[in-house]
Amino acid sequence: MSDPRTSRRDRLRAQTSAEIKTIALQLMADGGPDAISLRAIAREMGMTAGAIYSYFPTRDDLVTTLIGDVYTSAVDAAEAARDAVPENDPGGRILAWARAMREWALANPEGFRLVYGDPVPGYRPPEEGPGKEAEARACAGIVGLVAAAWPVARECASGGGAYTWDDFDPALVAHVREDFPGLPPAAIAVTLRVWGRMHGLVALEIYGHLRGLVHDPAAVYDDEMRDLVTSLGLKH
Known part of the structure; x- marks a missing residue:
């Protein structure tokens, strides 16, 4: 039987990753491709820069x-x-x-x-x-x-x-x-x-x-x- 805590963690990680990508595309829509920035996305999501880098190490x-x-x-x-x-x-x-x-x-x-x-x-x-x-x-x-x-x-x-x-x-x-x-x-x-x-x-x-x-x-x-x-x- 799978560990429910692991499954929940995986789901949350997938949701956060999807939100990061959605915000990145929105930033691009609003400000062009230059606007795609991990720090800007982190600000939008209320995350620290270090936290978002655990999802995507670089832009x-x-x-x-x-x-x-x-x-x-x-x-x-x-x-x-x-x-x-x-x-x-x-x-x-x-x-x-x-x-x-x-x-x-x-x-x-x-x-x-x-x-x-x-x-x-x-x-x-x-x-x-x-x-x-x-x-x-x-x-x-x-x-x-x-x-x-x-x-x-x-x-x-x-x-x-x-x-x-x-x-x-x-x-x-x-x-x-x-x-x-x-x-x-x-x-x-x-x-x-x-x-x-x-x-x-x-x-x-x-x-x-x-x-x-x-x-x-x-x-x-x-x-x-x-x-x-x-x-x-x-x-x-």
Whole structure:
């Protein structure tokens, strides 16, 4: 039988850790990435600096954990939405992924800014960890959407560009060639274009640039995503 005191201690520690992360994101929302500070969080929570360091020894440890959490939640949402659409509907799966990412971003604007927008000054991400794992999943997810569409999309998406593997980051190339053998370099270019169109309007919306310009940003985004699917020769 487990020690109830240990279980309670673990629960309290998890609750405190969650509160620290929530306050960190709120500080970022109010004052930008510069505002993320362990001492500032400790003041907000009525803790001593020494106490908060027992949860996150450095600010970078906290930022790394935040990025891992929010990025993982974003990819979880996108993958779940994609997987709810049959594999024989590549256009529908692209739309599902895109809509899920926008919905996640609107529900987690600070998280979106942390992952896709404002860099935290001086922060150096580790070579490995949950954030890197989520980034790899996101990349594989979008490449996978293009790979599934490629039998049709290749006829519509060349754009006149003649791409070689040397045009892209070697690490990205290695992952694509391992996970999607047979996919040509041109498909990576299409993947980057798909990603840009998915995230462009979302970024404008999160940063307030659409405010006052359009009453229904969701409709504009949906039109853009449907146009994206059509441009790849797919149905939606």
